[in-house]
Amino acid sequence: MFNPKKILVPTDFSEGEDRRSVYALRQAIEIASQFNAELIILHVISENVSHMPLFFLDDEKLAGLQDKLKEHSEHELQKLKEKYVSDDIKVSYKIRQGSAYHEILEEEKESKVDLIVISSRGHSHLTEFFYGSTTEKVVRRATCSVLVVRNINERDGN
Numbered sequence: 542m543f544n545p546k547k548i549l550v551p552t553d554f555s556e557g558e559d560r561r562s563v564y565a566l567r568q569a570i571e572i573a574s575q576f577n578a579e580l581i582i583l584h585v586i587s588e589n590v591s592h593m594p595l596f597f598l599d600d601e602k603l604a605g606l607q608d609k610l611k612e613h614s615e616h617e618l619q620k621l622k623e624k625y626v627s628d629d630i631k632v633s634y635k636i637r638q639g640s641a642y643h644e645i646l647e648e649e650k651e652s653k654v655d656l657i658v659i660s661s662r663g664h665s666h667l668t669e670f671f672y673g674s675t676t677e678k679v680v681r682r683a684t685c686s687v688l689v690v691r692n693i694n695e696r697d698g699n
C-alpha cells in the first residue's frame with residue numbers, strides 16, 4: 542500500500558515559468574499533508590566548487606567561499622519555507638556537500654525515507670533528454686520509490 546511517512550525532496554532551487562524543482566516541492570507538500578508524512582527538504586552544494594582550480598584563493602578565502610555558499614543555501618531554503626511550507630507540515634531542512642545524486646542517495650539511506658519526490662528537470666536546459674542527469678541517477682539507484690514530477694510545459698513538448 543502507498544503510505545509514505547518520510548518524504549525526501551531534493552531541490553536545486555530552480556524556479557521559473559515552468560517551476561521545475563519548486564513544482565516538485567509543491568506536490569511533495571500535498572502528498573505529505575495527505576499522508577501525514579514528514580518532509581525532508583535537501584539542497585546539495587555542488588562538489589565542483591571545491592574541485593575548481595581555485596589556486597588563486599588561499600585556505601582562508603576558500604573557507605570563506607564555502608561559508609558563503611552555505612549561507613546562500615540556508616537563505617534559499619528559508620525562502621522556500623516562507624513561500625510554500627505551511628506550519629502544519631512536519632519538515633526539516635538539510636544541506637549537504639558533494640555530488641548531488643550521491644548525497645541524495647546518502648540522505649535516503651541515513652534518514653530511511655520511503656519516497657523521493659524529484660523534478661524531471663533542474664537548472665540546465667538540456668531538452669534533448671527526458672530527465673536531468675541527477676534525476677536519472679536517483680531513479681536508477683534509489684532503493685525506495687521515486688516520484689518524478691514533470692513540469693506542465695514539458696507535456697506540451699516545450
Ligand SMILES: Nc1ncnc2c1ncn2[C@@H]1O[C@H](COP(=O)(O)OP(=O)(O)O)[C@@H](O)[C@H]1O
Pocket residue numbers: 551552553555561562565583584585586587641659660661662663664665666667672673674675676677
Ligand atoms: N544540487 C542539488 N541539490 C538538490 N537537488 C538537486 C540538485 N541538483 C539537482 N537536484 C534535483 O534534481 C532535479 C533535476 O535536476 P537535474 O537532474 O540536475 O536536471 P538538469 O540537468 O535540468 O539540471 C532538480 O529539480 C532537483 O530537484
Ligand SMILES: [Mg+2]
Pocket residue numbers: 553663664665673675
Ligand atoms: Mg542539474
